[in-house]
Amino acid sequence: MAMVEPCARFNPNCNPKPELPQGVEYDYSITNPIPYSGPLTKTDTPWPKPVATWTAGEDVTVKFDPAHAAHGGGNLAIAVSLDGGKTSVMVFQRLRYAFFNGPSSSNTPEVTEYTFKLPADLPSCDNAVISWIWYNRLGEREMYRDDSDVKLIGSGSKSFTGPELVIANHEGYPTIPESDYEAGVDLFENAKNITITVEGGSSDAGGASDKSSGESPAASSDAGASSAAATSVADSASVAVSADNSVPAEPGSVSAEASLAESSPASEANGSAAASDAADTDESAAASDAAGTDAAQDKGASSDGESCTSGLMQCSGNGYKVCQDGKWSPEYACGVGTVCRGGGGHIYCDLVSSSSNA
Numbered sequence: 001m002a003m004v005e006p007c008a009r010f011n012p013n014c015n016p017k018p019e020l021p022q023g024v025e026y027d028y029s030i031t032n033p034i035p036y037s038g039p040l041t042k043t044d045t046p047w048p049k050p051v052a053t054w055t056a057g058e059d060v061t062v063k064f065d066p067a068h069a070a071h072g073g074g075n076l077a078i079a080v081s082l083d084g085g086k087t088s089v090m091v092f093q094r095l096r097y098a099f100f101n102g103p104s105s106s107n108t109p110e111v112t113e114y115t116f117k118l119p120a121d122l123p124s125c126d127n128a129v130i131s132w133i134w135y136n137r138l139g140e141r142e143m144y145r146d147d148s149d150v151k152l153i154g155s156g157s158k159s160f161t162g163p164e165l166v167i168a169n170h171e172g173y174p175t176i177p178e179s180d181y182e183a184g185v186d187l188f189e190n191a192k193n194i195t196i197t198v199e200g201g202s203s204d205a206g207g208a209s210d211k212s213s214g215e216s217p218a219a220s221s222d223a224g225a226s227s228a229a230a231t232s233v234a235d236s237a238s239v240a241v242s243a244d245n246s247v248p249a250e251p252g253s254v255s256a257e258a259s260l261a262e263s264s265p266a267s268e269a270n271g272s273a274a275a276s277d278a279a280d281t282d283e284s285a286a287a288s289d290a291a292g293t294d295a296a297q298d299k300g301a302s303s304d305g306e307s308c309t310s311g312l313m314q315c316s317g318n319g320y321k322v323c324q325d326g327k328w329s330p331e332y333a334c335g336v337g338t339v340c341r342g343g344g345g346h347i348y349c350d351l352v353s354s355s356s357n358a
Contacts, residue, residue: 003148009046056152076133095188121155123155162196
């Protein structure tokens with residue numbers, strides 16, 4: 001998945017595309033996870049100017065590109081940093097069912113935007129960093145993260161206290177197990193409160209973020225909307241958390257392939273049967289992918305020597321190519337253990353062993 005609003009740093013798929021910093025190119029591997037070893041972000045270089053303006057105490061919306069694999073959900077958070085990304089506090093969480101309305105084993109996201117209320121006591125900051133982080137439920141143990149740059153219009157305070165951004169599935173940090181909906185939830189619910197300041201740095205505010213009745217703070221959601229809105233605020237942490245158990249799936253909103261692979265904690269005993277169903281549909285899904293990729297490539301040239309429509313993407317060998325200024329780029333590699341798939345005019349890098357395709 002990739003954040004398109006506010007536009008993640010150097011995401012080529014945002015509309016409109018922000019101006020690039022001098023000497024920087026668009027990141028055509030924007031959907032790849034963060035490598036297990038090394039920096040915790042893809043880049044420390046910000047956009048030349050903020051790509052959005054957010055106001056403390058008001059609703060904001062974060063949107064994701066729907067043309068990518070959702071890996072059966074997992075835990076997602078959105079965080080704010082006032083010191084260039086050195087320290088970050090979570091202001092929104094969607095636990096267990098990220099990109100879905102409830103339990104699912106599909107790769108096709110049902111929810112691709114989240115609306116939530118910013119804490120009212122956030123300080124003003126001309127160059128705040130907004131980070132989204134996601135730990136996928138199914139597939140390799142990975143951490144997905146992108147950063148963006150926004151201007152914050154705040155309350156006049158100079159600091160903000162909330163739960164520290166959770167880091168996992170990375171060298172030196174906890175690993176969240178696969179498949180279990182509850183896996184990793186405790187890391188978010190027990191996240192340490194820190195105080196961040198506009199000047200930079202943070203201090204330990206003491207204790208874990210507040211919880212109620214052993215569950216994450218619930219927020220009201222409109223099950224008939226295309227996005228899950230989360231507007232409640234945790235007592236001491238000022239963090240909005242999307243309702244985890246009270247949002248039923250929209251009638252007819254789950255694709256046929258998702259229905260075949262759908263599961264819930266109450267039906268884990270039927271997991272092997274669901275896996276068998278998914279395996280039975282894998283060949284037809286792959287054939288559909290191939291047909292969709294061919295159709296997408298028909299819209300532009302299929303060889304390096306011919307012209308193409310700028311912005312078009314196509315699978316190529318073990319990776320993919322992008323049409324830039326009317327010419328196909330060199331091949332970009334998909335991540336380790338992934339393969340390029342396509343359909344309906346979209347392509348994406350998906351797990352080789354995936355049982356359903358976004």
